[in-house]
Amino acid sequence: MISRYLRPAALLALSPLIIADHPVSPDTGYDILSYAVTLAPDAADKSVHGRETIHLRVDSPNLKKLIFSANALHIHHSMLNNSPVEFSSDSNGLSFLPRSLLHKGETVRLSFDFDGTPKRGIHAIPGGLYSSYFACDWMVCLQNSPGDKALLRLDLVIPAGLQSLGPGKRVGRKTLPDGRVSVRWQTRRPYSPYLYGFAFGSFVQQNASKGNGREVYLDATGGHADLKKLFAQTPAIVSFLSRKAGVSLPAGNYSQLLVPGYEAQEATTYSLIGEKALARDLTHPDEQWIIVHELSHQWWGNLVTCATWRDLWLNEGFATFMTAAWKEHRYGKAAYEAELDVARSRLAKARAAGFDKPLSWGGAYPSIGIRRAVQYSKGALFLDHLRQLMGDNAFWRGIRHYTRDHAGGTVTSADFQNAMQHATKRDLSVAFNQWVYGRP
Incomplete structure (x- = not known):
């Protein structure tokens, strides 16, 4: 996640600025095993509502509360296992307060409804939205604990007729009684929460498979880009990095989502590529960086992840x-x-x-x-x-x-x-x- 040619205003939107204030991951006293989120984003006002279930294992004795990254969401109907659990929110984080102490080795299920308008990381595109980096603003998670990798299942509820992109692979789709569709995306291995993301809108899609895995090119700009030309080097880069890593394309599938502006951001099994940043690359072929830099993170960053931000x-x-x-x-x-x-x-x-x-x-x-x-x-x-x-x-x-x-x-x-x-x-x-x- 980097951009060489960013304007100052665009620079503020990139992810690394937050971690400068959090050099070491917080000691939460627990380990997240999985997140399951049903998310219904509203493209009109960038609000979200949904339901989330978190499975976690306690790794500290006599844990008094479960603290997650602070955000602007409103939490309702929170339950710990099968009992109501109190909730509080302040600038230090979102806190769930069990009625009794949690014990080391105990596995618990935390579930709740949520709604609100995320302050960061949600961007408008034709017909929809995409998220960038700040996953813990549109769901409850740990933004600054890269070492606490967890599985994610995301049921993305969107209007019918639109395309979507999410973490891992698409494993299901169903039409809801109100006419919207719920598209299920699921990771096959744990990822750090800063890599969680989603997108939906009126995408143009092209596929390219050349023995390295399934590669998908998506245009979310509302334009008519020649995606195969823009991403022509992607298959060769996948092959090169696979050889250098000694590991094939980690998830077996990889998507590149072309978005407006100067975005440059890796996610679970895809990357966000700003059309203006990519245009610079195409004008100066020997200075190309965005495709290979973000693609490299599928191995170094996503597959093999620093335990804390200091590394x-x-x-x-x-x-x-x-x-x-x-x-x-x-x-x-x-x-x-x-x-x-x-x-x-x-x-x-x-x-x-x-x-x-x-x-x-x-x-x-x-x-x-x-x-x-x-x-x-x-x-x-x-x-x-x-x-x-x-x-x-x-x-x-x-x-x-x-x-x-x-x-x-x-x-x-x-x-x-x-x-x-x-x-x-x-x-x-x-x-x-x-x-x-x-x-x-």
């Missing part, structure tokens, strides 16, 4: 580096170095401003640009440094080992270090201490 570089540094690696594959070594030169320039600006931190740093950053200069750009440069230090064979062997071993799970910088050291049979602690941990 976000394992998501974003990887995607930035893989953009350079794709360019090397497609255009040659000079294109690889040119992409890394962009990262060098950004890091140099952060250093000139007196702010350079280790990759796995847990403090607050003074700006989004500086956070990106470290976790995106410096992360990519560190991967290039490892590549030179280890040699190509050992480096890519380590990347495959790391991705395969942690597929579907969460990771820390130490997990990545262990994988790379195993691949090269060398102690890489000097490099990791210098770049990642900031140790002497």
